[in-house]
Amino acid sequence: MFHHESVLLKESIEGLNINPNGIYVDCTLGGGGHSSEILKRLDKGFLYCFDQDEEAIIAANTRLKRISRRYEIIQRNFKDLKEELNHRNVCKVNGILFDLGVSSPQFDQGKRGFSYQKEAKLDMRMDVNQSLSAYDIVNHYAFQDLFRIISRYGEERYAKNIARGIEKAREKKAIETTFELVDIIKKSVPAKSLRGKHPAKRTFQALRIETNRELEVLPEALEKAIDLLDVDGRICVISFHSLEDRIVKDIFKKYSKTPDVPRGLPILPKDLERPILKRINRKVIIPSNEELEENNRAHSAKLRIVQKVKEK
Numbered sequence: 001m002f003h004h005e006s007v008l009l010k011e012s013i014e015g016l017n018i019n020p021n022g023i024y025v026d027c028t029l030g031g032g033g034h035s036s037e038i039l040k041r042l043d044k045g046f047l048y049c050f051d052q053d054e055e056a057i058i059a060a061n062t063r064l065k066r067i068s069r070r071y072e073i074i075q076r077n078f079k080d081l082k083e084e085l086n087h088r089n090v091c092k093v094n095g096i097l098f099d100l101g102v103s104s105p106q107f108d109q110g111k112r113g114f115s116y117q118k119e120a121k122l123d124m125r126m127d128v129n130q131s132l133s134a135y136d137i138v139n140h141y142a143f144q145d146l147f148r149i150i151s152r153y154g155e156e157r158y159a160k161n162i163a164r165g166i167e168k169a170r171e172k173k174a175i176e177t178t179f180e181l182v183d184i185i186k187k188s189v190p191a192k193s194l195r196g197k198h199p200a201k202r203t204f205q206a207l208r209i210e211t212n213r214e215l216e217v218l219p220e221a222l223e224k225a226i227d228l229l230d231v232d233g234r235i236c237v238i239s240f241h242s243l244e245d246r247i248v249k250d251i252f253k254k255y256s257k258t259p260d261v262p263r264g265l266p267i268l269p270k271d272l273e274r275p276i277l278k279r280i281n282r283k284v285i286i287p288s289n290e291e292l293e294e295n296n297r298a299h300s301a302k303l304r305i306v307q308k309v310k311e312k
């Protein structure tokens with residue numbers, strides 16, 4: 001059973017301002033919650049859905065085909081969205097959604113190794129066909145690289161202790177499972193830090209980000225999404241941690257600034273003064289109290305929406 005409770009569903013679907021005859025892209029199909037709502041609103045329009053996780057695709061496909069056939073699922077990393085759509089002779093679209101991170105089943109089923117609460121082989125690949133896994137990172141990355149990713153992607157203050165703990169443990173034997181890693185982390189951090197949040201939370205986040213190159217693909221995908229978007233079309237991005245949100249915020253800011261106009265132009269062409277994107281929400285949108293009560297995953301969610309004003 002594949003169940004993922006969609007986050008900020010109403011807000012993001014409203015944010016897309018759907019034209020029933022438009023072309024839409026859901027870059028993160030997951031359980032198909034957002035895609036279903038988009039599909040229900042389409043008449044002659046079409047929806048392209050990306051996901052790199054085969055299990056998610058199979059489950060979402062069963063759900064979507066009950067609504068309509070006006071969609072295609074593309075099993076690819078969303079960093080390739082422009083190439084994949086161009087290949088299908090689609091050069092402009094009317095709206096693009098990103099609901100970042102992993103889906104609940106990826107976490108809850110445990111066997112994928114994303115969760116520090118479930119015993120599994122260290123894996124964490126969203127795309128099971130890629131070769132790099134959390135196992136390779138934990139067992140083969142040099143100390144300095146482990147330290148860098150745990151500290152940067154996990155924002156973990158004890159990153160050095162944990163990287164050292166991993167280095168020492170793997171000298172004796174390879175670190176195979178999530179619980180072996182949790183044990184090493186617990187032994188590496190000061191006793192007082194075992195009281196608050198789970199001590200492995202930040203390291204697991206870091207390993208997941210590194211395994212899936214999450215922070216590297218996001219800027220590339222957002223740049224391509226802005227290219228693909230037609231004027232008046234919208235991009236909605238839901239992010240789940242500050243590192244992701246910062247990337248989204250900075251790219252949207254870069255394109256929603258009034259361009260620097262060359263000095264000494266006698267009359268400014270009107271178009272030159274306008275930015276490429278307009279921010280629809282000045283303040284980031286967060287889930288309502290009701291949603292927070294019902295869905296624990298919604299806690300760190302942030303939604304940003306932009307509309308294209310003119311071509312890049």
Ligand SMILES: C[S@@+](CC[C@H](N)C(=O)[O-])C[C@H]1O[C@@H](n2cnc3c(N)ncnc32)[C@H](O)[C@@H]1O
Pocket residue numbers: 004005006007027028029030031032033034035050051052053056076077078079099100101102103104126217
């Ligand atoms: C939070 S879930 C999406 C949930 C979905 N919006 C729903 O309501 O059911 C994120 C999904 O995006 C996929 N994903 C994350 N990063 C991706 C990437 N770079 N390329 C393709 N799919 C990705 C994950 O495999 C996961 O299934």
